Amino acid sequence: MSKKPTATAEKKSAPTAPAHDPALAAINARLSRDEKIELHRKMVRIRRFEERSLRAYQAKKIGGFLHLYIGQEAVAVGCCSLMGKHDHVITAYRDHGHAMAVGMDTKPLMAELYGKATGCSKGKGGSMHYFDPTRNYWGGHGIVGGQIPLGVGLAYGVKYQGNKGAAMAFMGDGAVNQGAVHEAYNLASLWQLPVIFVIENNGYSMGTSQERSSAGALAKRAEGYDMAWGVCDGHDVYEVRATMDHFLRLAREESKPAVVEIRTYRYRGHSVADPDNTYRSKQEIEEYRRTKDPIQVFQNRLVAERVLDEALIEKIDTEARAEADAAADFSEASPYPTPDDIQKDVYWEADNPSERKSEGRLFFD
C-alpha cells in the first residue's frame, strides 16, 4: 500500500502538491484544534450510527439491503470536509457515511432505514437512497456505476452556471468496469469538467477481489482518457484530505477532472446479507482492524498532537453512541408513511397542482 500520493505529471502544475507527510500539507496544517476534533467526531459518529443500524437490522426493524461503511470512514469524512459552496457529492449505495459527512442529521437518516415518514426521503428511498440537495448531496444510488454520469452532469452544471466548484463522484472498486463509468470519464476529460472520480477501493466488489475482477491498476485507467490521477491511503484522514485538496483545486481553479483511488477496507460484508466467509479470511479483517483502523489511526495522531486525551475520546464516543440510540428511538417512535403517500413525490406537477400546466391522467389503476 502506497503511503505517498502518486500524482501523475499534473503534479508539477499542482497548486499544492501533497506534502510527504500529509499532516504537514497546508490544508491540514491550518486545521484548528476544534476542526481536528470534529473530523474525529464525525468518523466516530458514523461508526456508531452504522453499528446501531446493524443492530436494528438484526432486530428486523429495517428491510432490504444495508451496506455498512464501517472501516471506510476516513474517506467520506476527509473528502467532504473539503467541500465549498459550489462543491457537490454523489455516491453509490454505501451512502450513509457520505450523508453524515456532508452534515445530514442522524435522526432522519435512521428513520429512512426504518421506512418511516420522518426519513430523509420520507421512507421512499431506503438505505441506498439518501439525498440532501440543500447540502449538495445528490445521493445515494443503487445501480453500480450508474451515478457516475450524473456526477459529470453536476460538474457540467457547475461550469455552465459559471461557478467555481467541483463534483466528487464516488464509486466502489467494482464500478470501474461498468461502461457508464468509462463514458463518464471520456466526457469529463473531453469537455474538461470539474469532477473528481473517487474510487473507494475496499478490495472487494461484493465477494470478488480486485485481482479477480479488474485488469490493471484502477486509477491509472485515467491515462487513457488523458486525465490526472492519484492513489492514496484511505486509512489516514490527513492523507485523504491532502490528496483530494490537490485535485479539488485543479478542478475548481482549472476545471480539470481527475481519478483518485482511495485504498480503504470494509470490516463488514458487502451488505449485512453477506455471510462474509467465502472470499476473505478473518485474519485479514483483524489485521486491518489492528493496524489500519481509520479512527484509531487518527485518534493516535491527535493524542500525539495533544488534541485528544482519554477523557475527550471517551466523551466523544459516549455522545456518538447516545446520538445513534436517540436516532433509533426517534425512528421507532415515528409513523410510517401511509398508502396515500405512495403516489406523492412522483411528479412535480402532481405535487404542485395549482401550478400544473398539463392535463389528463398521470396515474393509472
Add this chain to the structure above:
Amino acid sequence: MPQFTYREAIRHALAEELARDKNVVVMGEEVAQFNGAYKVTEGLLAKFGPSRVVDTPISEAGFIGMGIGASMLGVRPVMELMFWSFYSVAFDQILNNAANVRYMSGGQINCPIVIRGPANGGTNVGATHSHTPENVLANHPGVKVVVPSTAYDAKGLLKSAIRDNDPVFFLENTMLYGEKGEIPEAEYLIPLGKADVKREGTDLTIVTYGRCVLHSLAAAAILEKEHDVSVEVVDLRSIRPLDIDTVLKSVAKTHRVLIVEEQKPFASVGSQLAYMIQREAFDELDGPIHRLATIDAPAIYSPPVETEQLPNPQRVLKAALAAVA
C-alpha cells in the same frame, strides 16, 4: 397561415426556448456542427453558439446521464437521441435515474430534462433501429411521454415539454419530418395530456397517435367516400399524461372502437387503452374493441414487406371495416 414542416416546427420550438431561457441547452450526437442527423437542429449552432448547442460523442449512457445530473442543478437539457432505438444503451440513466430520482429523494430533487428523437419503423433500417418504446417508457411512473403527429402539435408540445419540471420523453418520427402543416406566427403552447379530435365522425372511433394518425385519416376519407362509414379520429398526442376523457367521450358517441398504433401488440399502449375503455365505457360499447398494431415480429428489413408489417391506410381500412361489421 404559413406552412412549415414537422422538422422546422421542432427546430423553431427549440430556437424559441433557447432564446427564452438561458438554462436551456440542446445536446446530442451531430446536433451542432453537422446540423443534425435529420437536420432538425440545422442553424441552431450558428445562432446560439457552442455553449448552448453541444455535440456529444456517441455515448448515450454518458451524455444522457450527464444531462440528468445537470438538470438536478437547474440546467434544462434538451437531449437528442439520433434514434429512440438507442434508448436501450442508456436505459439505466433514463428509467432508473431520470424516472426515479424525484421519488427516491422524497420529492427533493427535480429532473427537468427533455429527451427527444425519432421512434418509428418504415425506413428499412432493420430491427435495431425501428423501436417504438413509448409503452416501455410510459410504464415508468415519474416520466411523461409525448408523440406528436403534426407540425403544429410538435411545436406546441415541445415548448411545453421544455418548460415542464418533470422528465419528458418526446418521440418524433423520421417519416413525418417532411410533412407540412400550418403554424401560426404568434407563440403558442399545447398542454401535455390533451388529446385532439383530428376528424369528427359518428360510426367508429379510431384512437391513435403519431404517424398512425395520418394513416387513420387517410383510411377515414376512403371509409366515408366508399363505405359510408363516418370515422372519428382521436389523436392522443400524449401517452402519459393520458387524456382518456376525450377518448371516452368519443366512444359514447360512436360506440365502436379501433385502436391503431405502431407498436408490437403485447403490452402495448393499445393494451392499456383497451383496458381503460372497457373498464370505463363498457355500457357504451356495441362490440369488442379492435386493435391494429405492427405485425408481431422484429422489424423486417425488406422494404415493401416492412410497409405491410406496419399499420398503413389499407390495413387501417380493413381493420375499421371489421370493427363496424
